[in-house]
Amino acid sequence: MRRFQRGDARAFPELVRRHRAAVFAFVLRWTQDRARAEDILQETWLKVVRASSDWSPRARFTTWLYTIARNACVDGARRERARAAEPLVTEPVSTEAHDPERAAAASELRPVLEAAIAALPDAQREVFLLREMAGIPFHEIARMTGAPEPTVKSRMRYALEALRTRLTAAGIDAPAGGQVA
Amino acid sequence: MRPPAPMHPDDDRLLELAYGEASTSEARALRQHVDGCARCRHVLEDIAEVRSAFRSVPAEPAPERGLESLLAYGEQAAARARSRRGGLRVLALLSAATAFSVVWLVLPAPQRPSDGLAHAPATPPTDALAQAEVRAAPAQGDRARDEVDDRAKDSKEKEALPEAKSERSRKEQTVTERRLPAELPKQKALSKVDAPAEPPKLSRAPSDGEAAGRAAAATDLSGALGSATASGGKVGGAGAGTAGPPSVAMKKRSAGTRADEGSTGAAARPASPPASVVAQAPPAPAGALDARTAEAAKIAAAPMAEAVASEDKTASASGVAASAPARNAAKPAPTMQAMRMGAGSPEKQARLGEIRKELETATGDRRKALLLEKCEIEASLQLGPDAVLTCSTVTREFPGTPEAKRAGELARGFSVQPPAQDDR
Numbered sequence: 001m002r003r004f005q006r007g008d009a010r011a012f013p014e015l016v017r018r019h020r021a022a023v024f025a026f027v028l029r030w031t032q033d034r035a036r037a038e039d040i041l042q043e044t045w046l047k048v049v050r051a052s053s054d055w056s057p058r059a060r061f062t063t064w065l066y067t068i069a070r071n072a073c074v075d076g077a078r079r080e081r082a083r084a085a086e087p088l089v090t091e092p093v094s095t096e097a098h099d100p101e102r103a104a105a106a107s108e109l110r111p112v113l114e115a116a117i118a119a120l121p122d123a124q125r126e127v128f129l130l131r132e133m134a135g136i137p138f139h140e141i142a143r144m145t146g147a148p149e150p151t152v153k154s155r156m157r158y159a160l161e162a163l164r165t166r167l168t169a170a171g172i173d174a175p176a177g178g179q180v181a
Numbered sequence: 182m183r184p185p186a187p188m189h190p191d192d193d194r195l196l197e198l199a200y201g202e203a204s205t206s207e208a209r210a211l212r213q214h215v216d217g218c219a220r221c222r223h224v225l226e227d228i229a230e231v232r233s234a235f236r237s238v239p240a241e242p243a244p245e246r247g248l249e250s251l252l253a254y255g256e257q258a259a260a261r262a263r264s265r266r267g268g269l270r271v272l273a274l275l276s277a278a279t280a281f282s283v284v285w286l287v288l289p290a291p292q293r294p295s296d297g298l299a300h301a302p303a304t305p306p307t308d309a310l311a312q313a314e315v316r317a318a319p320a321q322g323d324r325a326r327d328e329v330d331d332r333a334k335d336s337k338e339k340e341a342l343p344e345a346k347s348e349r350s351r352k353e354q355t356v357t358e359r360r361l362p363a364e365l366p367k368q369k370a371l372s373k374v375d376a377p378a379e380p381p382k383l384s385r386a387p388s389d390g391e392a393a394g395r396a397a398a399a400t401d402l403s404g405a406l407g408s409a410t411a412s413g414g415k416v417g418g419a420g421a422g423t424a425g426p427p428s429v430a431m432k433k434r435s436a437g438t439r440a441d442e443g444s445t446g447a448a449a450r451p452a453s454p455p456a457s458v459v460a461q462a463p464p465a466p467a468g469a470l471d472a473r474t475a476e477a478a479k480i481a482a483a484p485m486a487e488a489v490a491s492e493d494k495t496a497s498a499s500g501v502a503a504s505a506p507a508r509n510a511a512k513p514a515p516t517m518q519a520m521r522m523g524a525g526s527p528e529k530q531a532r533l534g535e536i537r538k539e540l541e542t543a544t545g546d547r548r549k550a551l552l553l554e555k556c557e558i559e560a561s562l563q564l565g566p567d568a569v570l571t572c573s574t575v576t577r578e579f580p581g582t583p584e585a586k587r588a589g590e591l592a593r594g595f596s597v598q599p600p601a602q603d604d605r
Binding site (some may be wrong): 004005006007008009012013016021022023024025028034035038039041042043045046049050052053083098109110113131132137138150154156157161164165167172174181 | 200259260262264386569570574
């Protein structure tokens, strides 16, 4: 990012290459709608370019980036609610895993997991996605969302509990390899 | 008697442990407890299972759509940043050279080296900033060394500048006081009033009486230029206010403005200083810079700061982002460009408003036509990001149509042009 601020033309494609897919996955899980996620993804990166001079190395780039993405998601959701559009139809999700076993497991697990995430209250989903997908620590999520850190943690615990309940109810066992970080 | 109930750690602590956010000592203590506590182990296993399930589902690949235009936009922004950096360096060099020339002319003849101005270019500049700028440019391609060099240069400049200014000012003060002790207050007062409006005449040698007045004016001028140079982004404000000699600097500025307004392409434009930078008051003058310098610089910077602040207001009024980072992100470049437009833009802006309103409900062909019109207007107003966004919406929603083709062409129109000045 620092290189981009200094005018290095090769720096921006590198940033995009590193983070775009992850941001898209984050936005898609948030919005549960591919078309909206694509719009928000584009909007997020345009804002990154426009606000690049505001970024300071004191802040982690990923935190800054996901703050922009998160705000775009919140604004997008607000606009959607105001517009009161027709019910959103989630496109079927493609399975891109190359490992057939993994692909099969993922194809079984994905709809349940997506539905479970979609069913979370907004505040819990936000915290879960920011921590789990963006890897942002709880204290930074608290700063981003304006909620106290203990609240953020309890939202996370509720989200984890709800997801766990849903997965168990769907008869899905956690894949092997689950361990404490 | 029953054994005491085991003290379980708070669930938040277990969550921190699961996500690796507990401190080392805390993590060690928690693990010791978890090893012997079935309840806490179960909590951790539940968390781990959900995480594992979540990670076993591969993420969706990001779409390719919009990527090309995004990269082009990023490249354009990088070119602008390069151009701005190059412009600032040149301006800093010119400012330092101008300040040096003024001081040189103001110095009484006996104190100059024998050959005077004829040999001046061969003399190493006394101004630290000028010395730093005169040094050979680093080789292209070695970015790391370039960065280290620049940082060292910046800090050196910052450290050296007040000293150099202080030294220069002390010298001028001594000369002035020695020559005209009685007239000094009067001359200072005059120079305060006249300095911005009446540039020192550089073409002829100063008489004794004029010298004192110029010495004071030069202190103002070099101080203002010095502080403008040191503060980088604030050059526009302070430089504009000194309004003085410095035909070179003024020409440079007006040339920049012309390029900005002209049709030389976005990449060639020197970017405006960020609002947050310009809107700040000029820095408090260090060392020998007196209150007059600060006042002059403040007055000079005020119109620019106001203009940029008003752009910010306009931008935030039209923005959709609610929270601080998003508001920062939605800041003003497009509005700035729109403000530079000539006649006709108010109508276009009004039409844009109508289209936005209509788009909220329009569908099918009507929506297609409106989107294309919006895309065309935004492109004509040089609202790069908005145009790219709208055009990509047309291509996405109505692929294969003539409108999509036209929108694609417009989006590609925001391609990168080589910057006017490269970073050296």
